[in-house]
Amino acid sequence: MGVPSDFASDVLAEAQQSASHPQLTxxxxxxxxxxxxxxPGSTDxxxxxxLTPDGDGFVVRYxxxxxxxxxxxxxxxxAETHRRGETLYFPDARVPLHPPLLSEGAASLLPGQIRPAVLWTMTLGADGAVRAVDVVRAKVRSIAQLDYPGVQAALEAGRLPGPIAALPAVGQARLALARARHSINLDLPEQVVAPGGPLGWxxxxxxDLDVERYNAEISLLTGMCAARIMIDGGYGILRTVPPPEEGAVADLRRAAAALGVDWPDGAAPGDVLATVDRTDPHQAAVIEHAVSLLRGAAYTVFDGPPPAQPLHSGIGAAYTHVTAPLRRLVDRYAAEICLHLHAGTPVPAWVRSALPTLPAEMAGADRRAHEIDRAVVDATEAFVLRDQVGSVFEAVVIAADGKAGTVVLDDLAVRARCVGANLPVGERVRVRLTSADVTARTVRFERVDGSHP
Structure with a gap:
């Protein structure tokens, strides 16, 4: 699948040299x-x-x-980072964008270490709206490495650490603004493969936990501020997703009506999806249909006026990637553009020369990462079911096309293709496992005759 091998000796030597002499400017x-x-366990x-209160608002430093x-x-x-594009994640391994001595060492914001950083300072009103933005190079030092489960427990106990005590207020304010922008949030549970269990996997x-959603809003806020700097400065690279096609919205309306989800007159798709109960199989099936709304994601370069379609329609605003440079190549370039545009200095020639080919490089890297994620899940589904061919399972139908559909099993986190003309979307049915091929990474079911909701 095109997974890169180990780093070459000249790449490692260069990384070692830069790690030994960090530029703390x-x-x-x-x-x-x-x-x-x-x-938990992250090192990159x-x-x-x-976060700090600021009058009736907040100051977010990122x-x-x-x-x-x-x-x-x-x-x-x-050159090697351009070949890789982004870090690839497996259940038992990580293939990094940069050599670990950088990505998990000298460049990583590990606690107690002075590190070079791009420091974003964003002043927000009480409603979470941006009042002012600043971005500069800086020396920083993290005082603690926290993880999502620990922060969630602290939130529930009312004991969030001081630096993030305002995280719920900021996160909730930004989520309210996202709803006002009619953002399209699919927010489906993620299939996770992990070591463990009697089979080994x-x-x-x-x-997502509440704190993950709040923390994600800080990253989205930064990406939107970065996009505004680019648009105002007349140069940059945006992460764009076109508005949903009319046909996709019409299909979603029909699915919502069939599954009992109310769609008020004049409501945008994102507004309807925000009301969906993801624990209700009928309503959760609507989210599966909504995936078709967000097609055509791209990295869009512009020099002069902004592109005719500058928005990330899932977010409901112009947006660019700047918050994960250890793991994603484009973020390094986007950060450099923002630093120079904000300071009123020329964007370096090395950025300008690389930007035209960056969208294709990132598209290839994104495609490979998606294919790997899907392959890992598909292979594991087949692996855990390989000795149960012929067994019958309870499942919920989440999509159907008249001849077959997709089902999610009740007792295993498996979603797979199921043959059958009578597959009522949103209903529970009984299905028989007909094949589980680990090598081909395929699992297939058929509906058991006579099964009923």
Missing amino acids: GVDATDIPFVTVDP LDQAVH AIADVGSFVRPGGALD TLSLRA
């Missing part, structure tokens, strides 16, 4: 008690956050690893 912000909030820490200070334009490391469904 810019504003000294080491007095700000930043913290990082990531999945891109972001550190510090420090992003300054990967640009470690990568020499035109060098071996630079398990599949589960995992929904």
